[in-house]
Amino acid sequence: MKKVITGNYTASYAAKLCRAEVVPAYPITPQTSIVEKIAEFVSSGEMKAQYVKVESEHTAMAACISASYAGARTFTATSSHGLVLMHEMLHWAAGARTPVIMANVNRALAPPWSVWADHTDSISQRDTGWIQFYCESNQEVLDTIIMCYKVCEQPDILLPAMVNMDAFILSHTSEVVDVPTIEQVDAFLPRFEPEWKLDPDRPMSFGSLSPPASFYMEWRYGIQHAMDLAAKRFLDESRHFERHFGRPWGGLIEEYRASDADAVLVAMGTMASTAKEAVDQVRAKGRKVGLVRLKAFRPFPSKELREALKGAKAVGVMDRSHTFGHEGPLFSEVKAALYNAPKRPAMAGFTIGLGGRDILDSTVVGLFERLHGVAERGVTKEVEWIDLRGAEEEVAR
């Protein structure tokens, strides 16, 4: 059934449709309406879940992990400071191999206070062992949550996953979303029945001390192995998804007019929508430009990127976060992915849209102009902060 709903409500519907059994939740702007809606679903009896009213995000994630250990399907949602407060438990969830699924509304970190779109919160959780997706539309939020449960709960995967959407741009914007019936989702997504769990009939210890010569390193390798498998499994399940629901979910990246492009931008989240508009504008003037949107940040789609960017002369990466003392983290990752490619394009990094600074189509058209310069004359400035209020040397004062 088609509904006009916000990104936040879409995440709530997804949790309900996937029959999340335990939802430990804590409010934070701009995520709050996700957990409010779930509370409403539970209190009305529409959703049979244990809604655990926790006292912090750290506890929300800890409760998810323990509930998952005990064999329940879990869901939570957070944003910004809530996500970074969870940091320790994010590592724990992956280490414990508990397939917790979480919606994160990408919001900037203070100070100064900002509640607007920025990817620093989730990008800085890069090394926690979580699968990470960045969505471009509300439909994608819904479909990706279903896909994450489907893949992450498989016995050879058992990894947690974070489904990201940009603050306000998706979280509070209503779009048409094709919401499947719960029976349709039931037929796609089996009940969560982990092989190992906290069970008095089959007692075992989880997470015990593992000295250097024991199994710690092998356990870590297991996470990497599961990430590699997950990259393939998402593609397999994407085919099932399309057959089952009658719409595509796609792959780990999305290409937009990139196959014959000389200059290609790489972006994540809703920036990509604006960039697609800019691609069309620049193409209309006869220039061959394109876009590659990363949907998955972990597992990182290196192979797909190499293939998608093999013909490009210049590649620009749009980062809605920054690694201070270096450059945009996505820029680093894309460069690294292309390093061993047979033919490497010239590359430029654009730090853009921090703290919700609006990214206009005209700004992105400007990025393509820079890329043409890069293609013709080589890289003169590797990293550039876009749309600063004044020259770089002035604003830092």
Next chain:
Amino acid sequence: MTAKGGKAAEAGAAGGGAKGPKKLPMSELELMHPGHVGCLGCGACNAMRYALKATGPRTIISVPACCWAVMPGNFPNTCFNIPHINTAFEVTGASLSGIRAALDARGVKDVTVMGWAGDGGTADIGIQSLSGMVERGTRAIYVMYDNEAYMNTGIQRSSSTPVGAWTTTTPVGAIRDYKRAPKKNMVEIMVAHGIPYTATASIAWPKDLIEKVQKAMQVAGPSFIHVFAPCPTGWRYPPERTFEVARMATQSHMFPLYEVEHGVYKVKQVKKETPLKDYLAAQGRFRHLTEDEIATMQTNVDRWWRTLLARERATAELAPSP
């Protein structure tokens, strides 16, 4: 268990009577097996053994960073015959809420969920998630086994370290930098939450400890038990004196045994009283204290004991609230 058995238990725990060791009148079921790696004379070891005798096999236990994070043995070994998870230092309360929610979601009613955390993990870093769990009303037993310092990291003061104690971070030194702040009273903090059941217990009174855990199992909501668990390594006494030290702590009123059930206080009277100075003298961690300092401590211990008795009298007439 009979009253006679109860006496035997306490005599047994005290190291045997004149007629030789007596059999403890407790379940012979052992859910904690030999092979743990705790120190010689570890009080927390006995606390766990007794508590699991009380709960029986249909129990899930969640253990944060503490001595007991290490004691069950290295992966893949375990001394437990119950399901057990290791959790992060500060999340025991959160973990209990999560486990109980999962069991409720699956309609499992007959399983006891027990958190097992040290004093640092409870009174310091974990107090938020404990408070949250109790306020939410999670049906679970939270046991704080109290060895009165961060013993797993090697004897650093916690907020549960008693006044006067030496630790590696209250090293006395030239400026008499011993633990100056009073011991945080977790049971009273639990009372302030309106918790249905909370109690102190001691390894030196195993029958009492087991009965309190079993009482906690019957509670429809949260319960909190503060178990006194002496640590020969950190308290500086010979390992064979663990039960004697535990016994003296209660006999001196340094660690009174009491329970608060729906706001009604009940204090356990033990037969023999011991001067505080004898309890302190049994341990190296108090050896720097002067007579004056000990006299002040004795005054404060007496005040708290009288306060407890007054609370017992004051709440005796209250009908337990539903």
